Amino acid sequence: MTITTKIKEFGKYLGYWRVGITTADDFDEYLEKLNSRENYEFILKNNIVTCSPKKLMPSAKSIVVLLLDYKQKSIPENLDNMIGSIYLARCYNPQPHSLNGARLKLMVDYLNELGCEVRDDIHVPARWSAARAGVATIGKNNFAYADGIGSYIMIYTLVIDKELEYDTPTLQNKCPSNCTKCKDICPTQALLEPFRLNPKLCIGYNNWMTKEVPLELREKIGSRIHGCDRCQQVCPRNKIKDKQIMPKDEYLETISKELTLPAILNMDDDFFKSRIQPIMYNYISKPRMFKRNAIIAMGNSGNESYIPDLESAMKSDDELIREYAGWALDKLRGANKK
Structure with a gap:
């Protein structure tokens, strides 16, 4: 069994939906798009992403991309339009003592056992990594989508020093050609056109990235205090998830009574x-x-x-x-x- 196969099988053993592998080459096209658009300067200024992983890790050769299906339980009604589902799932930048933090550490430990040098602190563009690794496509609403589960996915990337077998990129658009539901539903009109977002109009950005929320946006934020799912909730590509009957998340059921x-x-x-x-x-x-x-x-x-x-x-x-x-x-x- 090759090291690539071992990595993919162990990732699925841990519960990741998909595991893909891509090179640690620079993300030149992503950087070019950032530099060509207004309102994205804060991403580069604050080092939110790294487009040249080898500058931080000269030995880097591959990126292991892990997809987690995070929407497996129902959300209490009073939290549904208040907090984004990815945060309620406790999987975004998971804390070390959490279930998802422990899962990620087990993956890192396994890579170390295989003789890999691993960096989990190099924040390469996650969606682009997933598309380059053949495990996701990018939708018109700028979310990454995986076949079978839609956009309710968390992407983890691990930069390693081993050259592996690389997957075929999935860079094509799978959204219906005439669909504009995500753009039409966006409360703040942050989606300017397919695949193009003004992040400073996004509810999430105004929840946490700026102290002063413009008056013209405050009403449009509605009840959302930490993120927004509207463009995902109306997306036809998420119907497979929306139709599923999911068990309750007992932890969320407990705290929802107090989260007023x-x-x-x-x-x-x-x-x-x-x-x-x-x-x-x-x-x-x-x-x-x-x-x-x-x-x-x-x-x-x-x-x-x-x-x-x-x-x-x-x-x-x-x-x-x-x-x-x-x-x-x-x-x-x-x-x-x-």
């Missing part, structure tokens, strides 16, 4: 550590931005029962909290007068 907007706005350290961090540790490390996001959702709710909590927030020492609480109060009171 007032609880997030008024959270103490214990609530933050026990209810927020386990699922929303990805981009925000302090309670402040979660509180701001909860305030925006309150303002968009039309629910006047939130007014006392917002009035209390107006007394906060944090100017950001006061600013957004004032906006939310004006919006709720204005709606109630109509």
Whole structure:
């Protein structure tokens, strides 16, 4: 059995849906696209991705791409339009002590046993790696899609120093030619055209990458405090998942009873550590931005029962909290007068 076969079989043994292999060559086309488009400068400026893995690991020869089918359990209704499903699945940048963190470590340990030098901290373009490794295609909404499970996939990439057998890239477009459902449904019109996104209009970006959410976007964010699934939820390529009857996620069922907007706005350290961090540790490390996001959702709710909590927030020492609480109060009171 070749080392390539061993790697693929062990990945599937661990529960990964697909395992693909590609070269560690530069991602020149991806870099060219980033540089040619507006509003993407923050990706390169903040080193969010590395387009030249060999600069960080001169011995790099291959990239092992692992696909996880993360949507295998149902999501409580009150969380479904509040938090992105990939975060509720606790698989995005998994913490070391989590199930998915342990799964990834087992894969790294196995590669080490095979004599590979492994780097799991080189953040190559994940979707492009998956397409180059033949395990996914990229959809019009910019998500990666895998045959059989759609776009509800988490992509992990491991850069190693062994030359392996490389898979045939799957760079073709598999979206229906006349379909624009993802573009039409996007609450903030972040999808400008097929395969082209303005990230600074994306709800996720405004949830965690910027302190000041433009006034014209706040209403459009709706109830979403940590990511958005709308373009995936309407996609015909995800029907295979949407039709499945899934078992409950008992952990989410437990915490969903406590994950309310007032609880997030008024959270103490214990609530933050026990209810927020386990699922929303990805981009925000302090309670402040979660509180701001909860305030925006309150303002968009039309629910006047939130007014006392917002009035209390107006007394906060944090100017950001006061600013957004004032906006939310004006919006709720204005709606109630109509």
